[in-house]
Amino acid sequence: MSSQRVQHIFRIFALLFVFLQAPLYNVAFARQFVITLDAGHGGKDYGALGNKTNEKSITLSVVKQLGRLIEKNLPDVKVVYTRDRDVFVELSERAAIANKAGSNLFVSVHINSVDRRNKNRKKITGCQVYTLGLHKTAENLAVAKRENSVMELEKDHTEKYAGFDPNSLESDIVFELFQNKRLDQSIEFADAIHAQLVDVAGREPKGVRQAGFWVLWATSMPSVLVELDFICNPQAEKFLSSENGQEEMVIALYNAICAYVNTYGSQIVGHNLPVAQALKPSNKKNTKSNGADVPRLNTSAKPSDVDKKPDYKTEKQGSGNRILEICSTDDLPRYYIQILVSSDPIKYGSSELKGFKDVEYYRDGGLYKYAIGVADTLEDAQVLLRKVRKSFPESFIIKMRSGKRVDFIKP
Template identity: 45%
Template sequence: MKHSYFSRRLLSVFMAFALGLSVLLAKDFVVVIDAGHGGHDPGSLGSKAKEKNINLGVALKLGRLIENNMQGVKVVYTRKKDVYLTLQERANIANKVQGDLFISIHTNSLDKKSPNRRKVAGASTWTLGLHRSKENLEVAKRENSVIYLENDFSTRYEGFDPNSTESYIIFEFMQYKHMEQSINFASDIQREFVSTAGRVDRGVRQAGFWVLAKTSMPAVLVELDFICNPTQERFLNSESGQEKMAKSIYNAFVKYKSDYDRKQNAGKRVEESPSSSAVVSPDKKTQTGDSNVEVSEQAEKSGVTYYKVQFMALPRKLPANSKEFKGLSPVEYYKDGGMYKYTYGKSTDRDEIQKQYKKVKSLFRDAFIIKFRDGKRVY
């Protein structure tokens, strides 16, 4: 009995030590906050304010909110004072610290010749992608044009010319594996800009931003509002205005981090939070040729819980025989937040779907298991 008692005591001490060690070794979530422009690059100019100062003010306020309120999160700033950094240096900082999320903060403007210059208003959040309009392209050109301040920009940026429309074709061929996370985060930021900061919603947009393309993590670029509009300039240049913009991004980040933690613990028992996303699954008809993977099973049994492996999310539908599926078939999808989220496999047995997961993981590194109930995703 005595031996058994000491054995139990020794085991409890060891378990406590192991738990403490695991906490110490746990990697903090790293968020990189990038205040756009700086130093001899003022960014866009208002009647009194400079973009570089507004960006830095919001960035520092955002960072303090995270540092003061969230445990297990490390904040890295690309700059904390008025200094100049190249676009590539900003990306290098984020990659060197192995960031988990990159937030680049900017302030919008219109060309001085624009008749709408003093009236335009609204906040927008951008992710990497191919511009779908001339307006989107112009924003990307303006933000990328800071590379002209570098003497050797042509060599450093692999021949990329911000003012050449042809240069932007490189972004069309980029398979951006973090697109889903970036767009979801951008959508949450936009909702907060409206509800928390009272901004006009100019939506989530995509364009070819060098700094987003060169960061190997989910990344967004926010345009806070228009500095060329005197009313918005006063708001953005004020402490209260910057605090509201920072709080908006912070609120969205809290939700992003919560979703991130839930996915990280997908293999464990987690608290379920129902989603309103409708599931679209293949029906019994065979889909061939160029037909889309748009299919719908007529009846999901009430109360049934099942699992799938999600491996890709895109803002467009793909044909059933798409090469991007790397031979996986049949593939299903469900729509969520304007994204088509593609899945493989389906089983009520968690162990069975785990086998499917290993297969998909070998083809898509970012694949993960998701759970559905009554035809709706619950995590």
């Protein structure tokens, strides 16, 4: 056996050790539900920069308010912070803090941004929630790379993170291990955060995704990484740094945590935890409640279901009453029926859509292109086309991959 191969195998065992030691901590602290809140970046690492503020300050402010709210309203939940002031904390240290505290849940809070060369920089908006997994699209990989790049600010990073390469053989093996309950629960929790950020904080939905973030990879409890919105967009920056905006985002995160604790808390700690109520931001207190005040996770969502649907957004479209951009969590092609092209956005429910509700759009050459879908095979799309042509005789089939049109089938 070559020495390289031996090294390879050694690394796999070293990685397994990191995961397997965690349940020991959980046993020692089994009586209390522990959540670790991770404010992204800090100290010399500013994270993404806006015009007036930066990622490290906003994440710290949001995380501290969230921690206080949990301590006030959920006395049976212990809050652990990876940082509670403006200091630099290495990624490995963040994961170690969560593991050593025997955490049952890990929430890493970040703010998104795109490259200065991106023409869409000032307009891009929306929240994203990541769970650990393989990078499914190039875009997800780009976000993961940016968040992981903090490793380069750390001394000896090549030593410490030697095992981490999302594209390597070891990672494939380790990721296989995650096809278990922990991933199911992370996805359910991520769905809840995403839905709350849309409903309570009015963020545009940009989906629940999977990417290989180091900080999620090295924690051994259900873990999510939240990108609240884009700091490069001046309007979103204003919201992110405003008092009201932060209150709304904090309550959104709090409600998702409540749902998690209501669903799994008692089972995790081994005794009954009091049922927690959802909260409303102070500026929305008088609005009518739109459903359960005692939030629970939708535990029927299995990873396989998540994989099957093109994106969270498509699922929620009917209830969201807005037309969403076509986007997918993987790079598999899907077929849609293109019905309309417009230079301006068309409103949900507009007469131009002739009663079709499941409409989505993509942008191409400065135009908004509207389509109905979605089909996995050309045969299914042709069946759909015959129906759609009764209302839109000029419509035709397009093939989309990762939110971009890759082909169209000539009418």
